[in-house]
Amino acid sequence: MGIVIDGEVTEIVLRVPYDRDIHLGELLVMDDNVFDGRRYLLRVTSIGYGYEAAENDWAERAAGSIMLMDGREEYTIYHRERRLYKEVKCLPMGRIEGNEIRPVKTIPSHFSSSREPEPQDYRVLERYMGDIAVGRLRSGERALDIEAGIDGNTFPYHIGIFATTGMGKSNLMRVLAGSTMRSGRYGMLILDPHGEYYEGPPSEPGLRDLNSRRLRVYSSRNMRGISPLQVSYREIYTSDMASIYSVSEAQREALGIFWRAFGRDWLREVHDHSFEELVERFARIERIHENTLSVVKRRVDNIFDMGMVSEDPDYSVSNQIIADLMEGRVVLVDTSGLREEEELLISSVLARRVFEHWQNLFLEHHDEFQRAPPVLITLEEAQRVLQDAKRGVFPRIAREGRKFKVGLCAISQQPKLIHEHILSQLNTLFIMGLSDDKDREKLGSASKQDLSPLRNEIKTLNVGEAIITSPFTPFAIPVSIYSFEEFVRNYREEQEGTRIEHDDGFV
Ligand SMILES: Nc1ncnc2c1ncn2[C@@H]1O[C@H](COP(=O)(O)OP(=O)(O)O)[C@@H](O)[C@H]1O
Ligand SMILES: [Mg+2]
Incomplete structure (x- = not known):
């Protein structure tokens, strides 16, 4: 597959056969050929041409000959296998040692060879993949057979989801919400200004299709069977x-x-x-x-x-929302019927109520606080309220929420507009396809891991592909996010499975 020809501790250069179809972001494993049992995990960061020829200009001259023949006859490259190769640069992501991934502080021995990872190679990655699955580990463009996600206990360390429109932010949010429902160990408050989560976009499933008792919905629109959204004027x-x-x-x-x-x-x-x-x-x-x-x-x-404010000073959905979050439910608040300012106002009020509840538990009710689940408050188009690092409740949650187990999940297509102090508080970043250089640069400097070797990969991310970077894993994790449709299918099968086990008296 590939053999070390050059490099140093932070970058390994391989000679790869010319006809091997290799892609940016591919994962490779390298077994050291001198030190027994030493294994490296590599990730392809750049691919270039290599020629083996006595003269420096051999490739140029060969190309000249091919042009002159103009397709009338075939130009024969003698010893093609010998002459042509791909020069592939790799980032050593870690050294696999038993059940752990350790930082790389040395180089693989000369001419060590790389190969495709096998299931037992990436089993060791499983422990870093968290309990909130969002997709599969990705090698280049291929999804591997191992679930990837984040640990729900890191919700309070805040999350950012960044991508250009159409690259899959809302799909990821639906998967994240579905996974959180499946786990039942965390609260999640979703503020949905576009009204796109419950029913889903046209011809795609929404959260309602999970039929989960762990979902609560409030809406500013008049929707059958959905509780109306109202807060108290107080x-x-x-x-x-x-x-x-x-x-x-x-x-x-x-x-x-x-x-x-x-x-x-x-x-x-x-x-x-x-x-x-x-x-x-x-x-x-x-x-x-x-x-x-x-x-x-x-x-x-x-x-x-707007009808969002109840005349009754004691009537508000917030107490019920707090109770649901405390029980590890996902609460969806559809504010799509409102104008932007009112939408943000209601969202701020609800977020503040939740924040203050957890804060109050922390300050006054220690035991209850210990039992309270971490909670994540998610907001679309978050750049609207995070440009100023001080003003409003969302920046406050980003600054202080961690202590009280309250996390903010900021979703945005323009991370460069988010204040850098806020960006630096977001410990887990889902970086998806971003067309703007400035956006990518900003995230590069906000990330807790060095993303500069991944620059090419990040530039070429497709719809539904992401890199998860956080201080909680030894390296940035490439994932292929489930389409929510696929997630719903898996989820239902799983639910069916547990029901059948129940019927048989297993569980
Ligand atoms: N992980 C994925 N797998 C397959 N298709 C996806 C995935 N994520 C997004 N898509 C497709 O791309 C479309 C746009 O995704 P969406 O999540 O609405 O993007 P955004 O919110 O960033 O604008 C979706 O309607 C879906 O068809
Ligand atoms: Mg969207």
């Missing part, structure tokens, strides 16, 4: 409004004054008072400008008009 703070809407300094001050005047009833009070009453009370004494009052009042009224 849950919306002036700071939520200030972090989502683009507010002027004057509006920010006005919000502060309302908060001092009405406390948590501010939204209701501003809504219930007429504009004239507000002017009467606030324009003169507190010197809020009438224009400012009118803008804030209009926004508050809009929030009520």
